[in-house]
Amino acid sequence: MVERVKPDPPGYFEGESMTRRHVFTVASQAIGGIAAAGIVLPAVGFAVAPIFHRGKERWEAVGPVSDFVEDTYRQVVFTETEGIGDAGKTTAYVRKSSEELGEEPGKMVAVSNRCAHLGCPVRFVEAAGNFICPCHGGVYDFQGKRIGGPPVRPLDQFQTRVNKGQVEVGPRYSVTSQMEPVRARDPGEFTGGIWEYLYPPRPSTFPAP
Amino acid sequence: MPSFPKPKIPDAVVPPPLRKPAKPGSAGTPKGQAPSDLKEPPEKKTAGDKLLEVGKEAPIDALGWVDQRLAASGFLTGMLFRKVPKGTNWFYTLGSATLFAFIVQAVTGVFLAMFYTPSATQAYASIAHINNEVPLGQLVHGMHKWGSSVMVILIFLHMGRTFFFGAYKYPRELNWVIGVVLLILTMTMAFTGYLLPFDQRSFWASIVGININGTGPVVGPYLSDFLRAGPELGATTLSRFYAIHMLLVPGAIIALIGAHMYLVVKLGTTAPPWVKAERPKIAAPTSQLEAGANGNGRANGDRVNGSDGA
Numbered sequence: 001m002v003e004r005v006k007p008d009p010p011g012y013f014e015g016e017s018m019t020r021r022h023v024f025t026v027a028s029q030a031i032g033g034i035a036a037a038g039i040v041l042p043a044v045g046f047a048v049a050p051i052f053h054r055g056k057e058r059w060e061a062v063g064p065v066s067d068f069v070e071d072t073y074r075q076v077v078f079t080e081t082e083g084i085g086d087a088g089k090t091t092a093y094v095r096k097s098s099e100e101l102g103e104e105p106g107k108m109v110a111v112s113n114r115c116a117h118l119g120c121p122v123r124f125v126e127a128a129g130n131f132i133c134p135c136h137g138g139v140y141d142f143q144g145k146r147i148g149g150p151p152v153r154p155l156d157q158f159q160t161r162v163n164k165g166q167v168e169v170g171p172r173y174s175v176t177s178q179m180e181p182v183r184a185r186d187p188g189e190f191t192g193g194i195w196e197y198l199y200p201p202r203p204s205t206f207p208a209p
Numbered sequence: 210m211p212s213f214p215k216p217k218i219p220d221a222v223v224p225p226p227l228r229k230p231a232k233p234g235s236a237g238t239p240k241g242q243a244p245s246d247l248k249e250p251p252e253k254k255t256a257g258d259k260l261l262e263v264g265k266e267a268p269i270d271a272l273g274w275v276d277q278r279l280a281a282s283g284f285l286t287g288m289l290f291r292k293v294p295k296g297t298n299w300f301y302t303l304g305s306a307t308l309f310a311f312i313v314q315a316v317t318g319v320f321l322a323m324f325y326t327p328s329a330t331q332a333y334a335s336i337a338h339i340n341n342e343v344p345l346g347q348l349v350h351g352m353h354k355w356g357s358s359v360m361v362i363l364i365f366l367h368m369g370r371t372f373f374f375g376a377y378k379y380p381r382e383l384n385w386v387i388g389v390v391l392l393i394l395t396m397t398m399a400f401t402g403y404l405l406p407f408d409q410r411s412f413w414a415s416i417v418g419i420n421i422n423g424t425g426p427v428v429g430p431y432l433s434d435f436l437r438a439g440p441e442l443g444a445t446t447l448s449r450f451y452a453i454h455m456l457l458v459p460g461a462i463i464a465l466i467g468a469h470m471y472l473v474v475k476l477g478t479t480a481p482p483w484v485k486a487e488r489p490k491i492a493a494p495t496s497q498l499e500a501g502a503n504g505n506g507r508a509n510g511d512r513v514n515g516s517d518g519a
Contacts, residue, residue: 050438050445051431081443084329087412088443118417135417184440186423186433198426204440 052203058082061166062094068108068167070096073124076110078169090114092158092169093124093131101143108160110169111144116151119187131155143179153177153191156184159209171206181208294480300374301478303367308466310360314398315459317353325405327451329444332407357399364395376479384472387465394462401454407447415450416442 011020062076073093081088091113097103111131115122120135130147131140138149145154154177159170174185176192183201185191190199254262276282293301324343326335339346368388371377377385404415419442423433438445480486 048435051434053439055439081439081441084444084447087329087407088441119420120413120417186430187420188424189430199430200427202430202434202440204434 050204054204054206057171057206059161059163059168059170061163061168062092063167064165065096065108065162065167068094068096070098070100072126073111075124076169080172091121094160094167094169108162108167110158110160112156112158112172114156114187116146116153116155116174116187117149122155144175145177145179152188153185154179157181159206173206173208183208288474291474291477293478294484296481296484297478298481300370300481303363303370304473307360307363307367308470310356310363311462311466313352313356314360317349317356318455318459320349321353322455327405327448329407329447332405332447336406336408357402361395361399364392368392374479374481381472381476381479384469384476387469387472391462391465391469394458394465398454398458398462401450401458404447404450405454412442415446 009019009021058080060078062078063074068074073095075091076094077089077091079088080090092110093113094108094110097105097107097109099105103109113121113123113131115133115135115138117133117136117138120133122131122133122138122140124130125132129142131144133139133149133151136150138151139147140151140155141147143154144157146152154175156172156174158172161168161170172184173181174183174191175181178192180192182191182196184205185199185201189195321339324335324339324346326332336350339350341347371385371388400415400418403418404411419433419436422436423429425432434440436446436449437443438449
């Protein structure tokens with residue numbers, strides 16, 4: 001077989017490290033990649049931006065201090081998410097803090113009715129003194145600590161303050177099993193200890209009080 | 210073994226041979242002879258006959274015109290008259306049934322979108338309007354609502370058929386993978402569509418569904434925020450689910466169904482597992498078989514070694 005010597009391509013010179021064809025291939029692919037990234041990156045950023053966005057802190061008056069007592073809850077409804085009508089409202093059970101339970105006196109306690117299992121609405125059952133979830137049978141004691149069923153942590157709470165004699169409820173926060181406040185977690189997520197790393201706090205929530 | 214007659218391919222889909230038009234005078238006919246059709250006296254045709262003839266030929270002509278440019282008839286006849294294995298039965302229709310359910314969803318979905326408002330404050334009212342006031346609105350909404358369950362059931366049955374018949378094995382693994390992606394996309398459609406009526410059931414079911422997503426470690430909380438477009442289920446959640454349900458996933462499903470069906474046609478279907486493969490008519494040379502038997506018993510694996518030894 002006769003070995004044919006390939007003629008040098010036009011423009012070839014000794015010591016050439018890259019052929020003309022290779023340069024153009026790389027350049028056109030790079031330009032195409034930049035153009036594609038210019039379209040895709042803003043679109044993806046647009047879709048994931050809400051993860052990093054924290055809304056305005058919102059406080060709402062729910063009634064005068066005299067409406068609330070220490071030994072039972074009063075149900076209040078207030079807006080948590082604005083702009084979607086009734087769907088944005090949420091329910092909290094509010095009482096005065098109780099020294100008998102080892103709480104700091106003179107404060108208001110607002111317990112969220114969102115079950116810590118998967119987010120169904122729990123109800124405070126006065127006769128039992130417990131919170132009971134209708135979906136999967138989660139049970140919480142008077143303070144909101146889990147005493148039965150599938151929930152993974154106590155009920156969430158809302159920050160409270162008293163302003164001109166009116167009780168105001170503010171941002172949501174979660175608590176550990178020792179009732180230490182942490183940043184708000186979604187239902188179904190454990191709190192405290194190593195779980196603080198496995199279910200990291202989200203930038204869209206407010207710092208714990 | 211009964212042999213089935215070859216299916217007759219309709220003339221309409223067979224393209225006419227491509228050839229140059231005959232040159233006047235010379236080509237096509239032997240030299241010195243008039244073209245054969247000129248020999249016979251032309252029949253007398255009425256205008257009606259001519260019109261009928263043209264009318265009869267028109268669809269075929271039109272089809273031929275398209276096909277000469279598209280060259281699709283070869284592919285189409287190959288696809289429509291392809292052979293299927295012995296033992297093919299009703300279980301093999303589950304894939305087509307799923308496709309049909311998807312088409313029903315697509316068509317009814319398009320018409321529902323004409324009346325639906327993806328806004329947190331108006332969605333429920335627009336669904337009530339569809340159900341109570343739009344003519345046949347309840348029927349179309351019902352087809353879409355119940356059809357989604359039908360599609361989920363059918364796609365699972367189709368997957369079960371593929372699994373239990375072993376139809377996922379070589380060379381069809383890629384089609385199994387595409388099918389699994391289609392299953393996930395179908396579940397995504399069912400999940401995102403559930404929120405759209407924005408009634409109590411939709412609202413709480415979506416909250417529970419999103420919170421289940423959130424229980425995944427490390428990425429779960431961020432995934433929940435992504436799905437909700439914020440820390441709480443809100444107005445943007447509905448429009449986000451609507452966009453995923455209407456625009457993002459259907460396009461992906463259509464593209465993947467195309468790939469799925471291309472592979473089905475390309476690779477063919479499998480026979481059910483209870484149909485035994487026929488033995489090849491031509492037996493292997495006896496010397497090789499004997500040589501294999503003399504060895505360590507692996508007749509196939511040691512064929513080369515065995516024949517060397519003999």
